Amino acid sequence: MQTQQSSAQRKTQQNLLASYGVQGRGQAPPNDEMLATNGTIKPVWSSFFDHLNSLTPQDLAARFSRGDQYLRDAGVLYRQYDETLSTEREWPLSHIPVIIGEDEWQVISDGLIERADLLEYILGDFYGDNTLVSSGQLPAQLLSQNPAWLRPMVGVAKKGRPLLNALSFEIGRGPDGKWWVISDLIEAPSTAGFAVENRIAMGRVFPNFFANANIYRLAGYFQDFQQSLMKIKGRTTGEVALLSPGPMNQNYAEHAYMARYLGLLLVEGEDLIVQDGKAMVRTVAGLKPISLLWNRLPSTMFDPLELDSNSMLGAAGLVQAIRDGTLKTVNMVGAGVLETRALMAFLPKIARAHLGHGLAMPNIATWWCGQKSQRDHVIANSARMMVGDAFSTVPLMADPHTTTFDTALGGTQSQQLADLLTTNGHTLVGQEAVTLSTTPVWERGQLVARPMCIRISMGRTEKGWSVMPGGYARISAGDDAKALAMQRGGQVADVWVSSPKSVNTPTLLSAPKTAASRSATHALLPSRAADNLFWLGRYVERAEQNMRMFRAYFSRICDGAKHSDTMPTYIRDQLMNGVAPDATAIAARFDEPLALALQSASRINDRFSPDGMMALRGLVKDAKALGDTFVPLDDIPVQISSLLRQVTGFAGLVHENMYRSDGWRFLSIGISLERAANMCDVLAACLSAEPASGAVDLALEIGDSVVSHRTRFQIAANSMSAADLLALDPQNPRSVRYHITRTKDHIANLPTQADDHNMSHVARQVLLLETQLATSQPAMMTPEALVQIKQDIWAISDTLNAYHLA
């Protein structure tokens, strides 16, 4: 039995490896992560490989989709940019990890730490004494003509050391088996958050294996990093915030995730203002000081007053706050100059001068064509060179503007290259086109070898640099190492650092110290976030209202009414803004607010539960399907009822699952004000109609109060009973009064900026309206009165906006 088993296993193993060759030729790939040069599985991969072998293709497919499902549910997406538009795409996770042994990882870490220290020294010099230039180790033009060297920051570096606190690197393994640095990711490195998401997804794909394997966990790294942020902030009262470019940025999901994971306030430029020399964040409770910004903007965008004046992302005065010493940043603003490609050509020399020896982990060989000897080298070896902009900070191999000069290059072209390099040499670099190691990915039911590189993060802690034990690999879409970018179809994979011994398993949630700081930070609600929550509530409610009207309309059509009959025409003209008698047009009345709701929600990713996002995404998708596809008339009421159940489910989620924070209050106020105002509209239209028209029943139907009416009143519905139930009843969650009372309660609990004894203006407004409703009789609910109440509701909304959200 046992023999059979292992021979079966050997057979699969052969099958798994059969396809694993260079370009399908069936030869072992020469420089591979999983296979040794003799074609055997490397020891660190063997137990994983056996595990993979033990699973049937059906098992694997099911597991892979479990991982994908997690990523979809968690909203891990990336933005793809075309010429004109950007779209969200699924996160392209390769379900096979890249496994690296801890000994090798230690070597990598040591090399990168040495490099990080060197970069710290160089950055200090760039914004300090400029000895690297004055001593001739670096050509002056690499700073003086470099758009990333920010003159307003010169001299500021003396105060804020260390200047670098969070770095990432992209490394690849060359044909000799050694690791090379491909790029230094200094500014806004997007690595750590994605690595965590990949890891969680992989935990779903290989749950049993992962739990027992000795693979280093990532949480300890984040604990250390979180503590070091608190330490950099020091004993100031201000907050630590992550400054993001906002939802249109391709890495926004990561920013939101990191803010949530580390308990930081997520802010955008428009949230910030500098007052009395201090950076402040606008919150619903007024301005609150910020002491430390983890900056994820390109440095030039940080402050439109002193840096790029076209920046819409930063905030004016931030540079001055840094200069005044009231604001710290991670990393130093201006650190992006270290990403300059041409700098790589001089790092080896600077390292030898500064450290007394070469770098343990070299970077990809680079030549700056502003110097004759280097230029000549590039021209002579152009066949294996990539040539690109010297000052660009995009890695050369990921840059679409990069020129490669390989076999196809004719004589004229190589002369053109030589001319270009001679005339414009100082703006160009040559870089050796590297051959990267390959790693297995699963394609069409087989393992195939694809080129890859790895992104690694490190953070500075009290004990020095801490390297995340793992990272994420970027894998090329084909055999070409240049197709690594996700934009061009590349994939990402989780990197596992494995140990022969058992590894400890910290989790960020168990640390009491961090839990305390988390709650303190989350008590603050930036006005922008509150505004988005408020609108999320309004849009979802508007969608629900319009779904109910849609259902009411089509239930009449399904009963045989024609679009041109009195009642359908009345509904369209009086309640639907005169929409065309057409299912798609009427469905657009809830499709559009839902799309806007999703937009609002995605702007506050860090404050809205993943379950809520998931529910909303499902809702938008199903609602759109109803509008887009042809649904037989008979099915419309059924379909719309199912949508209504989903939207009520969303409301339930809001009221049953959300923490009673200020954010929840704004969301809830948004729902209440929208519902109350819409109900005023419905009542004003229906109560003025002919009593015999059925308009009163329609109002009860739209207000979901047919059953309530039957229990409350022993009579057939008339305008008085409908006005009582839908406008004035304090117990009916569909009535105007119910929602004004709820709004009043929420407003009373909002942080006030006025003193305790004086009621805020908005609190007064809502109390007046509530009192009016409480003391009104149904007969007083005339269409004119209802229109006035609606105006009062929007006046409350305006005041609330001016007071808390502006």
Added chain:
Amino acid sequence: MIYSIRLTIAHYYDQPAANSRHLVRVMPRTLANRQNLTTHLLEVFPEPESRSEAVDFFGNKTTFCAHRDQHTEMTIHMSCNVDIHPPQKWRDVSLGVADLGRVCETLRDLGSESPLHFLGPTPRLPPNGAIRDFANDLFHPSDSTVANVIRIGKALHDAMTFDATATTVDTDAADAFHLRRGVCQDFSHIMIIALQSLGIPAGYVSGYLRTLPPPGGVKLEGADAMHAWVRAWGGPDQGWIEYDPTNATLVGTDHIVAGYGRDYSDVSPVRGYLRSSGGQQNTQAVDVAIVG
């Protein structure tokens, strides 16, 4: 000679503005053996909530001011006296342009006066083929750098028409050159690109012109607002010279320097940022008189 300079810049907002911040660079500099700033005052109305003074990378005096409360206009008044030294004896000791290029390659100083900052391009002044061709046609390799600078400046002046309505503060130099029209800012930007295309370090100077010409002289263009001209580097012995392409003249005692930079964006008199939903109108008035 003592010049008394007065400047008023006013911003009028269509809708009330709040939370505004401005960076002001209008104060004349003190330059050894050339101009000495004596009494001076910079006032901002309404009174800013906070205000601070600093010196920027290129050595220009800057004033930061912030207004929190809503306001519909902001006015900046600058008044000062500047002691202008008699003109230095001047002769052309500049290098040839080819030698100048070789010297630039050996420079290792990144201080504010270093020619290295002024070799271009900047985000505001990218290289331009038409301007480069214009410069190339005028370039005499056997002449000194200064002779080439003057020839190009004069030719630019002759090719361009001073026209305050043709361009705005945001107009690209390339567009102004295409129109052959513009104001001092455009003249200066075009000349900087032209000189840099030949490898001559060139920078932007903002400042003031005396309002009334000396007896027998002509009134210079650009005297009723802040003015701009160009400086170029002629080698270690020559140092920086300044040329005013709008008036086709080497800079003498009629020009008072306020700011040095690479282009307008380094020395713009007022850079501002505010929250307001409407547009705004700006006015500027300058008076430069000799008082002693």
